[in-house]
Amino acid sequence: MSQTESARATSSSFDVAAVRRDFPILKTTVHDKPLVYLDSAASAQKPQVVIDAERRVYEESYANVHRGVHQLSMRATDLYEGARVKVQKLLKAASHKEIVFTRGTTEAVNLVASSYGRRHVGAGDEVLITGLEHHSNIVPWQMLCEEKGARLRVAPLNDAGEVVFEELERLITPRTRIVSVAHVSNALGTVLPIARIVAAAHAQGVPVFVDGAQSVPRLPVDVRALGCDFYAFSGHKAYGPSGTGVLYGRADLLSSMPPYQGGGDMILSVTFEKTIYNDIPYKFEAGTPNIAGAIALGTAVDYMTALGLEAIHSYEDELLAYGTERLATVPGLTLIGTAAEKTGVLSFVLDGVHPHDIGTVLDYEGIAIRTGHHCAQPVMDRFGIPATARASLAFYNTREEIDALVLGLHKVREMFA
Amino acid sequence: MTHELRELYQEVILDHGKRPRNLREIEGARHKADGYNPLCGDRATIYLTLEGDVVKDASFVGKGCSISTASASMMTEAIKGKTRAEAEALFERFHALVTGEAPAVGAPALGKLEVFSGVSEFPVRVKCASLPWHTLKAALQGEAAAVSTETGAE
Numbered sequence: 001m002s003q004t005e006s007a008r009a010t011s012s013s014f015d016v017a018a019v020r021r022d023f024p025i026l027k028t029t030v031h032d033k034p035l036v037y038l039d040s041a042a043s044a045q046k047p048q049v050v051i052d053a054e055r056r057v058y059e060e061s062y063a064n065v066h067r068g069v070h071q072l073s074m075r076a077t078d079l080y081e082g083a084r085v086k087v088q089k090l091l092k093a094a095s096h097k098e099i100v101f102t103r104g105t106t107e108a109v110n111l112v113a114s115s116y117g118r119r120h121v122g123a124g125d126e127v128l129i130t131g132l133e134h135h136s137n138i139v140p141w142q143m144l145c146e147e148k149g150a151r152l153r154v155a156p157l158n159d160a161g162e163v164v165f166e167e168l169e170r171l172i173t174p175r176t177r178i179v180s181v182a183h184v185s186n187a188l189g190t191v192l193p194i195a196r197i198v199a200a201a202h203a204q205g206v207p208v209f210v211d212g213a214q215s216v217p218r219l220p221v222d223v224r225a226l227g228c229d230f231y232a233f234s235g236h237k238a239y240g241p242s243g244t245g246v247l248y249g250r251a252d253l254l255s256s257m258p259p260y261q262g263g264g265d266m267i268l269s270v271t272f273e274k275t276i277y278n279d280i281p282y283k284f285e286a287g288t289p290n291i292a293g294a295i296a297l298g299t300a301v302d303y304m305t306a307l308g309l310e311a312i313h314s315y316e317d318e319l320l321a322y323g324t325e326r327l328a329t330v331p332g333l334t335l336i337g338t339a340a341e342k343t344g345v346l347s348f349v350l351d352g353v354h355p356h357d358i359g360t361v362l363d364y365e366g367i368a369i370r371t372g373h374h375c376a377q378p379v380m381d382r383f384g385i386p387a388t389a390r391a392s393l394a395f396y397n398t399r400e401e402i403d404a405l406v407l408g409l410h411k412v413r414e415m416f417a
Numbered sequence: 418m419t420h421e422l423r424e425l426y427q428e429v430i431l432d433h434g435k436r437p438r439n440l441r442e443i444e445g446a447r448h449k450a451d452g453y454n455p456l457c458g459d460r461a462t463i464y465l466t467l468e469g470d471v472v473k474d475a476s477f478v479g480k481g482c483s484i485s486t487a488s489a490s491m492m493t494e495a496i497k498g499k500t501r502a503e504a505e506a507l508f509e510r511f512h513a514l515v516t517g518e519a520p521a522v523g524a525p526a527l528g529k530l531e532v533f534s535g536v537s538e539f540p541v542r543v544k545c546a547s548l549p550w551h552t553l554k555a556a557l558q559g560e561a562a563a564v565s566t567e568t569g570a571e
Contacts (some may be wrong), residue, residue, distance in 0.1 A: 031419060352435070354482035356457050356545065357426075364422045372457050386458025386480050415426060416435070416483060 014315040016219045019307070020049040020396050033366025036401045041186050041214060041345055041392030042370050043236045045365070046300075054241055056290040065291055066265055066282070080291055083298025084281070085415035090301045091231060091248050092222040098254065100281040101294050104245035105213040106136040108232030109180070111247055111260045111284060112209055113140040116230075117178065119258060123149035126175040128206075130168065130192070131157040131382055132185040137211045141180060150177070157382055160336035161188040169200045176201075179208045183215035183231075187376040187390070188337025189320075189345030192220075198227040207253065213237055218316055218344050220309040223248050240300035241293040247284070254280040261286040312395045316344055319393050323402045330409045332417060336388050347374075347388040350409065353416040357391040361415060365408040367401075424535030425542070426483065429491075430545055432484030437490035452479075452552030453488040454544055459485050461549050463493075464558045475553075482545050484536065490547035495530055501557050508550045508571045515546045 020026050027043050028035050037045060055369045057079065063072035081096070088096045117140075117289050121127060127141045127306045131154050138152075145152045153176075155168035163181075172179065179201045184191050198208045207229035215221060216233035223231045230253070249257075259266055259277055263286030268276040271287030278284045304312065327333055332351030350358060359371035370390045373380045380386060391405055443449075448465035461479035465472055475493040479486075492511075496504045503525065512522040517537030536546045 074552075094545070175455065354457075354459075354486075356482035356542070357484070360542065361422065364419050372453075377455075377458075380458060386460070416431065 014307075014311055014395070016315070016396065016398055017037050018052050020398075022049070022303075023396055024048055024051070026396060030366040030368070031364050033364075033392070036365075036367040036390040036404050038393065038397065038401065038405060039239070039368045040217070040394035041374075041390065041395075043242065044217060044239050044394055045396070046239055047303050049303055050240060050296050050300045054292045054296035057295050062292065064288055072217050076291055076295075079295045079298075080289070083294045083301075086298040086301045086305075087246050090216070090221070090305065091246075092224055093215070093248050094224065095251055097280050098248055098251050100249065100254070100284045101242055101289050102232070102245040102247050102248040103290070104234040104236070105211055105232045106140075106234075106245075108212065108245055109209070110137055110140045110228075112178075112180075112230050112232075112249070115257045115260045116207075116253065117141070117144040118148070121145070121150050121177045124175060125150040125177045126153050126171075126173060127151075128153045128155065128168070128171050128176050128179045130155040130163045130181050132161065132163065132188060132190060132376065132379050133180075133182055134211065134213070135377070137180055137182060140376070150324050151175075154378075157379075160339050161165045161185065161190045161379075161383075162339045162341075163190070163192055165193065165196065165200075166190050168197065172201055172206055174204070176204065176206045179206055180211070181208070182211040182213075183221070184212075184219070184345075185337070185376070185379070185390070186345070187374040187379045188339065188347055189214075189342045189392075190337060190339040191215075191341040191343055193341070194226045194228060202227065210280065217304070217312075217335055218309075219313055219324035222408065229253055235293065235297040235300065238277055238297070238300055239303060240297035243290050243291070244293040244297045246297075248291075249280075251280065255298045259283050259286070263287045265289075286310055307395065313343070315395050316393050319397055319399065319402065320346070322345065322399055323391065323393070323405075326402050326406045327409075330406060330413070332413065333409065336383055338384065340417050346391045346393070348390075350412065351417065353412055356386045357407070357416060358412050360414045362405070362408045365404065367405055367408050369405075421535065421538050425539055427532045427535065429529065429532045430487040431483060433487035433490040437477075437486050439490065439493035440478060441476045442478055443474060443476050448556045450552045450555035452548045454481075454548050456544070457482065459545065459548055461485065461489050461550065461552050463489070463552045465477075465553075465556050467501075470502075472496050472499050472501075472504060477549065481548070482542075484533075484542055484545040485548050488533065488546045490520070491530060491532075492549050492553060494552065495528070503556065504557060508554060511550060512547060515543050 023045050061075045065077040082098045084096045087099050108135045153171050201208045209230040210228045212233040217238040231248040236242040266286040336347045355371035372387045443464035446464040451462045459481035466474040477489040506547045513520045515536040
């Protein structure tokens with residue numbers, strides 16, 4: 001089947017062949033084989049428009065932002081602030097002031113744990129997370145709890161890799177100060193019922209932080225419909241530049257929070273006696289930001305929006321269903337993570353073959369997957385395994401690439417099993 | 418299969434990976450150490466019985482990829498009958514082999530362990546091959562602490 005035919009067979013509305021032409025790296029070869037990139041959950045590839053946007057900033061519009069009266073600085077500022085509005089619209093936030101640019105999701109979690117957390121979490125208090133969190137949504141809270149003498153509580157998973165909602169609800173106590181959960185698990189692909197979790201937390205007056213690193217690239221997200229208080233994502237997983245990211249925070253919460261880092265741009269006036277902090281979001285953007293990166297992230301948002309998050313989601317879900325069905329034909333293969341609500345990720349183990357060996361052999365077939373614990377060691381412990389092999393999907397992947405993966409896995413089995 | 422891949426996964430390595438030798442505990446072993454590679458979750462516990470300065474028995478238990486399992490298996494075979502100093506010199510020679518460095522002057526011959534030469538083409542797999550050896554070093558020195566590939570052991 002040609003790529004175009006494959007696209008038609010998969011989805012009448014989604015032209016994957018055209019989309020693939022937008023991503024220059026997809027033309028490269030690895031070990032003389034065409035690249036099959038199934039590691040987008042680790043980091044997504046970039047469309048030409050994003051690469052061009054970042055380059056064009058430096059060629060045509062680069063200067064520092066919020067500082068100069070000169071033409072270039074104003075142009076750069078307009079583009080940078082324009083990117084903020086694009087992100088606001090993507091997340092359906094009420095105001096662009098609720099969008100803080102960060103280095104990524106990790107920095108956003110640290111910002112909230114440090115600023116909101118230090119102010120509101122005290123000795124004997126509790127922070128609630130779930131058993132499927134990425135290390136970046138565990139460690140900052142652990143550090144906060146250690147500093148404050150607070151307790152980190154963890155909502156358990158069932159065997160499918162879903163958070164047991166009743167347990168999570170039970171763990172929201174009068175001592176809970178914040179709930180922090182992933183929208184989509186990076187290791188298993190489980191989609192969490194955020195609106196339900198938010199309702200349960202808000203019923204006890206507890207705010208909710210959502211790690212959207214895996215959801216923003218693949219699901220339509222509406223922070224007001226979800227009702228969450230904070231929402232974060234990484235630019236590099238959303239087809240934008242690495243080193244960019246976003247924290248959404250409700251305006252009243254952000255306004256009441258102390259700054260995270262001190263420096264330029266986050267102040268209104270400084271004397272040696274007293275500093276008056278800037279308004280949100282600038283209060284949280286100390287120093288010169290990743291200007292060109294943020295602007296190119298805005299272009300990535302435009303690109304995803306033009307494709308349509310609904311269309312992206314339904315295409316990727318079809319691919320996931322196809323991949324789930326095809327992987328089941330590989331003898332000795334067990335999927336880890338079989339949640340009813342799942343997206344984008346096929347995590348698996350193969351009898352008698354370590355994930356590391358799977359990864360090395362597949363690499364020689366041109367197939368890039370992730371092997372290891374996926375920065376989610378507690379998830380591996382929950383399933384009693386040291387590691388998994390993980391194929392993660394993006395809208396530029398095809399059924400043929402899934403077929404190549406399955407063929408590669410048969411070769412792996414011939415070698416090791 | 419390509420040349421490099423065949424060099425990495427030589428028959429001897431695949432064999433020891435599937436059917437590791439000396440895969441057992443030594444009860445009451447006075448020399449024992451745990452090794453851990455947090456990047457891939459590989460674990461190896463090395464057990465040694467020494468008589469004076471000589472390794473009388475060596476074994477391991479653990480979970481790992483074919484490279485680390487084969488390395489542990491072949492290491493336990495290679496060090497039996499060696500003195501501490503000989504075992505450590507063998508590790509140094511082995512380490513030079515898998516990292517593609519020139520062996521030191523007067524380094525011991527590797528014998529069967531030469532099959533790991535292909536690892537040098539795969540920098541991310543060097544830690545797989547060397548984890549059992551780092552752990553062995555700790556066991557020889559009678560260190561109780563766990564060895565991690567991510568705390569400067571490599």
